[in-house]
Amino acid sequence: MKNQISGALSNFFFEYETPRQVLVRNRRVGVVCRLIQLGVLVYIIGWVFIYEKGYQSTDTAVSSVFTKMKGVGYTNESGKERVWDVSDYVFPSQGDSSFVVMTNYILTEGQQMGKCPELEGRHSCESNADCEGGSFKRTGHGQMTGVCVNTTKTCEVLAWCPVEDDHTIPNPALLMSAENYTLFIKNSVTFPIFGVTRSNLVEGIDAGYISKCLYDPDTAPLCPIFRLGDIVSLSGFNFGKIAHEGGAIGIVVDWTCNFDLDLKYCIPQYNFHGLYGNPDETDQTRASMGYNFRYAKHYLENSIPKRTLLKVFGIRIDIIVQSMARKFDIIPTLTAIGSGVGIFGVATVVCDLVLLYLLPKREFYKNMKFKYTDTQVQHDSETLGLDKSINYTFEANARQVQGQSNDPDSEAGSIETEVSKK
Known part of the structure; x- marks a missing residue:
């Protein structure tokens, strides 16, 4: 038990895991990848750093x-x-x-x-009945007295006169x-x-x-x-x-x-x-x-x-x-650089979509990129005492041979190296 715990800690602190990568030699995919990376680079340098000045902190007055x-x-x-x-x-x-x-x-x-x-033209009247005493008009100048002035034909008001x-x-x-x-x-x-x-x-x-x-x-x-x-x-x-x-x-x-x-x-x-x-x-x-x-x-x-x-x-x-x-500040500078590096991953995502779903030989690329677990094959291997990596290697090599093509832009130049052999 002690040896197992010691081994686990040793593996945790002294081992490094890296993602499995597949080198694909395909002109079309390579050009797409580089164009996307170039666009991201122009965006980071031109927009983020030069135009938006992402290397500076800001303040308002x-x-x-x-x-x-x-x-x-x-x-x-x-x-x-x-x-x-x-x-x-x-x-x-x-x-x-x-x-x-x-x-x-x-x-x-x-x-x-x-x-x-x-004022003439406002609140015209013909008789006193048209001028309600004690009321106001929104556009008037004062309080109506209830009298209609005959000379002007307007209501009399209590206001600042004239x-x-x-x-x-x-x-x-x-x-x-x-x-x-x-x-x-x-x-x-x-x-x-x-x-x-x-x-x-x-x-x-x-x-x-x-x-x-x-x-x-x-x-x-x-x-x-x-x-x-x-x-x-x-x-x-x-x-x-x-x-x-x-x-x-x-x-x-x-x-x-x-x-x-x-x-x-x-x-x-x-x-x-x-x-x-x-x-x-x-x-x-x-x-x-x-x-x-x-x-x-x-x-x-x-x-x-x-x-x-x-x-x-x-x-x-x-x-x-x-x-x-x-003004220049190291914190926004590092933040801008980090976000720019993260955006470079867009090229990988796009190229993976092209390889796995759009190219004619997409099944071949799937076999190169992913390892498949077959329960029956795994059971037979364990029964015979074989190393599982041998089966994976045999299966991948067989699929690679079946997918050979003379197209220079296809999977012919793709190479997978399997180092775990029995």
């Missing part, structure tokens, strides 16, 4: 963005001149990564709480001067895995450069100051159309960095995308176009609360930071 608009607008409505500065035309004013620049508006001044007729008339949008936009406003973007990113922090104010972007530069994708691609008209045109929109009814534009700050190179090569790229607006004439068929919202400025006049209502049409700017940093 934690980012912060703040913005600042500059510029002055001028309007002259019915002889009323007005200058608009940043505090008037930017909403909100805190310098967020998402904000609106006003380009057009409808102004309703001197509103105060009271009773007045609804009610806003937004049927006609000024065209061209009142603040076409917004085309020359400038936007300053300050962005910083941190890649926590690699411990790297970068700002879009990269090497060479100092106060002197910022004071005179203006972004241009060809001549000044790193300048963080953008002209609003250039942003609109680079996004594919027409400034006159988007300024009239408003729209949305996305500015993407792209940080794609390779930290295997010097840190100075980690620089941002700016891309501009028209998200919503009027890029072509087909937009005129839409049920709802542009971008707008209402903003009220409240004040007291002779102790009476009043307000000035603005329906603002503007360009919504959304600044989006996307990032991907890479």
Whole structure:
């Protein structure tokens, strides 16, 4: 018993088993095998390592963005001149990564709480019965009082009076001067895995450069100051159309960095995308176009609360930071190599399928590749005291002789060596 356990342990630790292999000399199968292996090699080197950079680990950034608009607008409505500065035309004013620049508006001044007729064309009535007192209409301006105003043929409402008339949008936009406003973007990113922090104010972007530069994708691609008209045109929109009814534009700050190179090569790229607006004439068929919202400025006049209502049409700017940093790492490198080596097994599987199921002499190859156990032959061999390997060898040699062919691409060149002879 002790000898058996000792022998088993010895065999386990000091013996190595290898799969049985059959060398097949067949031109067609050999070419198929090499082509598949070549394809796998091209995939590993070209796609996994060169294109996907499978030898590097990756990290995305934690980012912060703040913005600042500059510029002055001028309007002259019915002889009323007005200058608009940043505090008037930017909403909100805190310098967020998402904000609106006003380009057009409808102004309703001197509103105060009271009773007045609804806007003509809305909630028309013929008598008081058509105006249910105390009720509201979704598109109305206030609560109906139950009175039908004969002069306008509309229901009387309790609201901020006079009610806003937004049927006609000024065209061209009142603040076409917004085309020359400038936007300053300050962005910083941190890649926590690699411990790297970068700002879009990269090497060479100092106060002197910022004071005179203006972004241009060809001549000044790193300048963080953008002209609003250039942003609109680079996004594919027409400034006159988007300024009239408003729209949305996305500015993407792209940080794609390779930290295997010097840190100075980690620089941002700016891309501009028209998200919503009027890029072509087909937009005129839409049920709802542009971008707008209402903003009220409240004040007291002779102790009476009043307000000035603005329906603002503007360009919504959304600044989006996307990032991907890479650096060499031995773990993904070994993983990529291991998976590539495993894929090489595809060639063996395909070639085995061709040999065993598609070629005319597939039975011969099956005999070469597999050993068959015949219960009756095994019983007779044990009865006569013969070594089982002799029977296997005789059987295989007999099948090989029967399958001989003059075809150079067939099994004629296939050789099986049986070393276990009695």
